[in-house]
Amino acid sequence: RGSALHxxxxxxxxxxxxxxxxxxxxxxxxxxxxxxxxxxxxxxQSLMATAQRIPDANMFEQxxxxxxxVRAYHELSTYQPHVSFLPSYIDLSECPYFWPYCSQPLYYxxxxxxxxxxILNGMGATGYIVNKPIWQPYIGANGKMLEVSLxxxxxxxxxxxxxxxxxxVVNEGSGFNGEAAGQISLTISTPTH
Numbered sequence: 001r002g003s004a005l006h007x008x009x010x011x012x013x014x015x016x017x018x019x020x021x022x023x024x025x026x027x028x029x030x031x032x033x034x035x036x037x038x039x040x041x042x043x044x045q046s047l048m049a050t051a052q053r054i055p056d057a058n059m060f061e062q063x064x065x066x067x068x069x070v071r072a073y074h075e076l077s078t079y080q081p082h083v084s085f086l087p088s089y090i091d092l093s094e095c096p097y098f099w100p101y102c103s104q105p106l107y108y109x110x111x112x113x114x115x116x117x118x119i120l121n122g123m124g125a126t127g128y129i130v131n132k133p134i135w136q137p138y139i140g141a142n143g144k145m146l147e148v149s150l151x152x153x154x155x156x157x158x159x160x161x162x163x164x165x166x167x168x169v170v171n172e173g174s175g176f177n178g179e180a181a182g183q184i185s186l187t188i189s190t191p192t193h
Contacts, residue, residue: 022047025069029076037079041122041159045084046076048120058099059087081123083188090115090165093179108174112149112166119153119161124190127156133163133186143182145173156188 026043050071051064064086087098092113095102101113121127133150137143147168153161165184169176 022067025067025072028069029073032073033076037076039122039125039159041120042076042079042081045082045120045122046072046079048084048086050075053097056096058096060099079122083123083127084120085163086118086120087115090117090167092167106167106169108169108171108176110169112168115165115167117163117165119156119163119188121156121159121161121188121190123188124192125158127161127188127190129154129156129161130187130189133184135182135184137180137182141181142176142178143180145169145176145180146182148182148184150184152186156190 025047029043029046030038047067048064050068051066052068053065054062090101091098092101092106101115104110104113106113129152133152135146135148135150137146147170149166149168151164151166153163155161163184163186173180
């Protein structure tokens with residue numbers, strides 16, 4: 001809640017309110033932790049990993065959720081360089097977080113669903129996706145009912161890249177009703193200096 005002009009509190013939201021709050025949090029974290037753990041990606045990864053998801057709000061309304069500065073401090077204090085993704089998983093049945101995707105049925109002949117994923121590389125400012133990302137359907141979870149197309153940035157610079165995931169139902173799934181699952185695997189290489 002923000003302060004009102006005359007008295008009491010009022011609720012504020014949006015990028016113009018969130019940006020200075022997160023900037024202040026980043027400044028506090030940067031002043032409190034070991035500098036070897038800090039780079040733009042590690043800072044963002046720590047803030048994202050420790051945020052508290054807001055119930056009944058979608059990812060476009062809340063991002064990763066409510067900032068938790070104390071948890072972010074502990075996360076960044078013990079940070080080990082790694083790669084992470086936003087969103088970290090895709091679940092079209094999880095509403096309201098995955099709205100509008102969760103409100104659009106995916107069936108044979110429908111328009112494909114396209115989800116953009118941000119890649120954060122905490123291992124270094126530059127990186128490369130080695131080979132092509134691979135969709136691995138879970139056989140026991142109807143994964144072969146999905147056709148998954150992947151587009152991606154081969155170069156990760158500076159600290160970030162992208163992965164575009166296009167989902168559609170294969171011909172064999174024309175009479176299928178249920179859930180399908182799998183995973184996307186990729187390898188990122190970061191040069192050591």
